[in-house]
Amino acid sequence: MGKMGEGSCSEEDLFDLLNQFEHILESDPLIDEVGFIHPSQFTLLNKEAGFSSEVQPDNRTWRSFWNQDHKLGISTDVLIRLCKDAKHVFLTAFEAYKCDVKACSESCSICTLESEVMKHSQSVLMLSSDFGTAWNARKLILSKKDQPCAFTEELRLSRLILSNCPKSEATWSHRRWIIKMMAQRFSTPQEIITKESELVEAVGERSKMNYRAWYHRCWLVSYMTIEQVLQELNKSKRWAGLHVADSSCFHYRRRLMLKILEPLNVKGSTAYDKTEAHKIWMEELDWNKELVERYVGREALWLHRRFLSLNWIMYFACNHSDVPSETGQSIIMNEETVNFIDNEILLLESSMTIPDTKFEDFQAQALHAAAYMLWLTKHIPELWRMLEEKLGTEKLKCVLSTIAQERSSLLHHLVNHTVNLA
Amino acid sequence: MVQLVADKHVRYILMAEKKKESFESVVMDHLRMNGAYWGLTALDLLEKLGSVSKDEVVSWVMTCYHESGGFAGNTGHDPHILYTLSAVQILALFDKLDILDVGKVSSYVAGLQNEDGSFSGDIWGEIDTRFSYIAICCLSILKCLDKINVKKAVDYIVSCKNLDGGFGCTPGAESHAGQIFCCVGALAITGNLHHVDKDLLGWWLCERQGKTGGLNGRPEKLPDVCYSWWVLSSLIMIDRVHWIDKAKLVKFILDCQDLDNGGISDRPDDAVDIFHTYFGVAGLSLLEYHGVKAIDPAYALPVDVINRIIFTK
Ligand SMILES: [Zn+2]
Numbered sequence: 128m129g130k131m132g133e134g135s136c137s138e139e140d141l142f143d144l145l146n147q148f149e150h151i152l153e154s155d156p157l158i159d160e161v162g163f164i165h166p167s168q169f170t171l172l173n174k175e176a177g178f179s180s181e182v183q184p185d186n187r188t189w190r191s192f193w194n195q196d197h198k199l200g201i202s203t204d205v206l207i208r209l210c211k212d213a214k215h216v217f218l219t220a221f222e223a224y225k226c227d228v229k230a231c232s233e234s235c236s237i238c239t240l241e242s243e244v245m246k247h248s249q250s251v252l253m254l255s256s257d258f259g260t261a262w263n264a265r266k267l268i269l270s271k272k273d274q275p276c277a278f279t280e281e282l283r284l285s286r287l288i289l290s291n292c293p294k295s296e297a298t299w300s301h302r303r304w305i306i307k308m309m310a311q312r313f314s315t316p317q318e319i320i321t322k323e324s325e326l327v328e329a330v331g332e333r334s335k336m337n338y339r340a341w342y343h344r345c346w347l348v349s350y351m352t353i354e355q356v357l358q359e360l361n362k363s364k365r366w367a368g369l370h371v372a373d374s375s376c377f378h379y380r381r382r383l384m385l386k387i388l389e390p391l392n393v394k395g396s397t398a399y400d401k402t403e404a405h406k407i408w409m410e411e412l413d414w415n416k417e418l419v420e421r422y423v424g425r426e427a428l429w430l431h432r433r434f435l436s437l438n439w440i441m442y443f444a445c446n447h448s449d450v451p452s453e454t455g456q457s458i459i460m461n462e463e464t465v466n467f468i469d470n471e472i473l474l475l476e477s478s479m480t481i482p483d484t485k486f487e488d489f490q491a492q493a494l495h496a497a498a499y500m501l502w503l504t505k506h507i508p509e510l511w512r513m514l515e516e517k518l519g520t521e522k523l524k525c526v527l528s529t530i531a532q533e534r535s536s537l538l539h540h541l542v543n544h545t546v547n548l549a
Numbered sequence: 550m551v552q553l554v555a556d557k558h559v560r561y562i563l564m565a566e567k568k569k570e571s572f573e574s575v576v577m578d579h580l581r582m583n584g585a586y587w588g589l590t591a592l593d594l595l596e597k598l599g600s601v602s603k604d605e606v607v608s609w610v611m612t613c614y615h616e617s618g619g620f621a622g623n624t625g626h627d628p629h630i631l632y633t634l635s636a637v638q639i640l641a642l643f644d645k646l647d648i649l650d651v652g653k654v655s656s657y658v659a660g661l662q663n664e665d666g667s668f669s670g671d672i673w674g675e676i677d678t679r680f681s682y683i684a685i686c687c688l689s690i691l692k693c694l695d696k697i698n699v700k701k702a703v704d705y706i707v708s709c710k711n712l713d714g715g716f717g718c719t720p721g722a723e724s725h726a727g728q729i730f731c732c733v734g735a736l737a738i739t740g741n742l743h744h745v746d747k748d749l750l751g752w753w754l755c756e757r758q759g760k761t762g763g764l765n766g767r768p769e770k771l772p773d774v775c776y777s778w779w780v781l782s783s784l785i786m787i788d789r790v791h792w793i794d795k796a797k798l799v800k801f802i803l804d805c806q807d808l809d810n811g812g813i814s815d816r817p818d819d820a821v822d823i824f825h826t827y828f829g830v831a832g833l834s835l836l837e838y839h840g841v842k843a844i845d846p847a848y849a850l851p852v853d854v855i856n857r858i859i860f861t862k
Contacts, residue, residue: 385721
């Protein structure tokens with residue numbers, strides 16, 4: 128170790144700090160939020176909690192940790208020491224535990240070591256949430272447990288850690304492992320899936336565009352019944368409408384929407400399935416259009432529209448068969464497709480007008496709209512002719528030059544290819 | 550225009566290894582193996598690998614070797630495929646692959662392949678296309694690709710392709726530039742790039758470039774130097790790098806340097822770190838910046854290192 132005896136901190140003091148920390152965690156099992164706070168915030172927090180400075184005991188605990196109403200604050204002054212010590216103590220305990228298991232020692236010795244490992248790994252993870260070996264140690268011990276409560280408790284701990292480290296990949300991954308274990312050993316926990324989904328939304332509120340959190344929510348979809356999928360689609364709509372730049376949230380909706388299309392891909396899907404899916408798709412397209420017009424220049428919304436429109440054309444705008452045509456295959460331009468495209472061209476035209484106010488947003492809107500239309504054209508080359516017809520050469524030139532300003536090489540390549548194809 | 554302050558970056562990297570008293574370095578020490586790979590590769594690209602003690606590094610790397618054949622992120626920790634690749638890459642940089650028990654290391658990696666072709670990161674089973682890339686890259690360096698079912702591995706990666714042309718960590722997961730690099734890299738190494746719709750993916754990738762010239766990793770995110778690597782290397786592998794404005798990107802990376810103390814940050818005026826220093830230098834390498842050695846876009850190692858491996862039997 129070689130880090131003893133620095134300044135006034137003796138070795139005893141150090142382990143004291145860790146002991147105090149672990150004591151707090153043990154004595155308040157209902158802690159639901161943790162955070163690292165600057166020492167100057169302590170005075171403020173104490174004042175808010177109604178403590179006068181005179182009655183404050185001047186001991187180390189008081190200056191290192193703040194624990195009220197099940198919220199725990201750790202002073203940034205003690206983080207380094209605490210983290211180093213916790214890791215050291217954890218790794219030592221884990222090593223001893225593994226040795227004992229290997230040697231098949233008597234069960235009471237293993238039990239003691241087991242609770243040591245659980246205690247210290249918890250401390251480590253509260254301070255360094257991506258410390259994989261500590262999560263692994265817990266998995267090793269948990270996999271020998273057969274009471275559901277051990278796993279529920281683990282969900283609580285990892286939730287607590289996410290309150291401080293919402294992007295911690297190891298923590299999210301650990302939750303998936305727990306849920307998989309629970310699904311295997313007990314029953315598929317439907318209400319856990321619902322709660323997990325709510326957790327992601329709560330985390331997403333405080334940590335924007337959190338890929339790991341939304342990935343976790345997408346992962347849950349495979350455990351959902353079709354009823355849950357529909358519920359989730361409804362429930363996540365409000366949040367998405369309030370966070371129109373959060374592309375991950377819209378990806379989650381795409382994942383759910385694709386789940387609704389799944390029955391249509393298998394032979395024997397009913398007309399009912401198709402009517403229902405058609406309705407949901409239309410609603411999402413209409414809602415997306417509202418958002419696109421209200422929140423000008425938002426990339427995430429236009430990308431969502433690319434997905435919605437292309438799928439809509441592939442699944443619903445060809446009446447000849449129930450099997451959707453693959454991307455790239457020629458799509459038959461029936462009346463419904465033509466109507467759909469007509470409306471999209473109208474949207475494009477209205478998005479191309481740039482007023483003097485809020486110039487940048489509208490400029491972005493024009494670019495996204497033009498790129499959207501060209502993107503669809505890449506998939507459906509027949510669209511090119513419709514664009515020429517409806518827009519006329521002058522307007523079409525204007526659309527292309529909008530893209531050329533930002534992405535000239537891309538445009539050059541695409542126009543050459545598309546024009547040749549059409 | 551600002552120039553690359555290479556000497557200062559070299560000094561910054563060498564110092565970062567010695568400075569261990571910040572909270573950041575304490576919470577990062579479980580992935581010290583990755584950190585070592587970033588720092589050492591950046592040094593090699595700047596032709597200064599000689600300024601570290603090869604023996605010291607190599608013997609430290611070997612303290613992280615686990616009896617299972619995998620490597621841990623630091624001494625005494627559990628092995629994981631993430632650190633195994635970094636360890637192999639570090640040994641490749643120093644031309645010390647011969648000290649490995651290649652049979653054992655490659656069996657560890659191959660043992661993580663699942664029935665559906667995907668790869669787990671370790672015995673605990675989390676699946677991710679990043680692990681597919683790592684396995685393929687690692688086994689290719691060790692010349693043991695025949696130990697896995699390449700066809701199934703490729704099929705799994707292809708099943709993670711999205712309608713936007715990008716790839717995610719598992720089927721149906723959101724496209725992300727980091728995951729795209731992994732999937733495209735794995736397909737490139739195994740000669741399977743024909744599974745990629747190059748125009749479509751190139752489109753998504755070039756839309757990552759914003760007005761400042763910097764690249765982001767997903768729609769609506771801020772530009773970040775590390776994506777200079779992931780987006781750029783992917784664009785190069787699919788032959789669409791001319792779809793972005795390279796000169797603007799060079800300027801963006803150079804503007805992220807700490808001109809006084811060395812190091813590169815994610816965005817101009819942010820704090821520097823070793824991770825972004827490596828990705829900044831690697832990005833400049835892909836952009837053929839003067840004075841930086843060429844890096845291989847799929848293996849993420851200097852081209853001369855890869856050539857040495859390929860041309861020795
Ligand atoms: Zn970054």
